[in-house]
Amino acid sequence: MLLGELFPPEFIKIGLEAEDKDEVFEELADAFCHASHLNVREDILEAVRERERKMSTGIQKGIAVPHGKTDAVDRVCGMLGISKRGIDYDALDGEPVYLLFMVIGPQSNTEKHLRILKRLAELLENPQFFTDLAAQNDPSQACAIIRKYESILTALD
Numbered sequence: 001m002l003l004g005e006l007f008p009p010e011f012i013k014i015g016l017e018a019e020d021k022d023e024v025f026e027e028l029a030d031a032f033c034h035a036s037h038l039n040v041r042e043d044i045l046e047a048v049r050e051r052e053r054k055m056s057t058g059i060q061k062g063i064a065v066p067h068g069k070t071d072a073v074d075r076v077c078g079m080l081g082i083s084k085r086g087i088d089y090d091a092l093d094g095e096p097v098y099l100l101f102m103v104i105g106p107q108s109n110t111e112k113h114l115r116i117l118k119r120l121a122e123l124l125e126n127p128q129f130f131t132d133l134a135a136q137n138d139p140s141q142a143c144a145i146i147r148k149y150e151s152i153l154t155a156l157d
Contacts, residue, residue, distance in 0.1 A: 003117050006078035006103070009139035010035045016083040016100070017068055023125040025049065025066060025089050028102045032079040043072030058091025062134070067103040067117065069110075073102055076105035076112045082134060082142065098134050123149050 013031045016025035029044040047068025051057065058064040063114055064087075079102040085097030105113040123129050129149045136142040 002116050003078075003123065003150050006042070006076065006116060007009075007080045007101070007146055009143045009145060011078055011083070012080045012139035012142045013023045014082045014137060014142065016081045016086055016087065016140060019085075020088045020151050021052070021090055022099060024081065024083075024089070024097075025052075025102075028066070028079045029102060030146050031081070032077065035079070036077065036097075038073070040070070040072040044068070044102075045068040045106060046070065047072075048102065056090050056092050058089040058093070058095075059099050059121070060066045060094055060122075060124060061095055062086075062098040062130060063101075064089050064097040064099070065103065065117065065120060066093060067113070069105055069113065071106050073104055073106055076103065076109055076116055078116070080142065080146075082136065086117065099130065119150070119153075120139075122153055 016027055018027045025045055025048050029041045034039050046069040048066045050067040057066045077113040081100040083098050086098055091097055103116055133145050
């Protein structure tokens with residue numbers, strides 16, 4: 001269960017206050033540093049912004065997967081942000097983003113990083129996953145939704 005472990009309740013922030021892409025990167029990096037007790041804010045911001053310059057990670061209606069690599073972390077880490085208002089993200093479809101799955105990994109762990117991005121893409125193919133997750137007001141319940149849908153997906157594998 002990749003995503004259920006990557007996004008435990010303490011790494012889920014509901015009610016993002018950011019209004020645009022750069023603000024949300026900072027809010028997610030700050031939340032990650034607080035939850036992980038790591039002082040890697042600038043490293044995360046640099047990694048995510050570098051990847052974002054190549055192409056927007058606002059990948060489908062209402063969803064963004066900002067990600068990047070930095071050796072400031074020793075394993076693949078994540079932070080999920082849920083916005084109730086929507087964030088101006090410069091997404092590929094031009095629409096606001098409500099779910100943001102930030103994934104950060106070390107330079108050397110490309111395989112796991114890619115497996116996580118692939119699993120996220122598989123889950124996001126189910127529109128009900130987006131609906132159920134975006135409706136959550138509690139990090140524990142949001143984590144339970146991720147685990148539920150990932151279990152369903154695993155059973156189909």
